[in-house]
Amino acid sequence: MKGIKDYLSLGTHNAICDVCGFKFKSTELSKRWDGMMVCSQDFEERHPQDLIKGKNDNQSVPFVRDNIIKFRED
Secondary structure: OOOOOOOOOOOOOEEEOOOOOOEEEHHHOEEOOOOOEEOOOOOOOOOHHHHOOOOOOOOOOOOOOOOOOOOOOO
């Protein structure tokens, strides 16, 4: 199907945006952080909190007492 993006531009080819499905020239698409080739409207940066690594913390208690209840016998 012929469309507005079907014109000759040396060094480029027609490509489809992976998100919206519209036709663009290959020079108009960009590779997103997840590997998808998308147009400028669908391009989004990776969220900074995706790259944060958690720290291990010590969850043991500093001291332990016995849970034995002793009754006084008379």
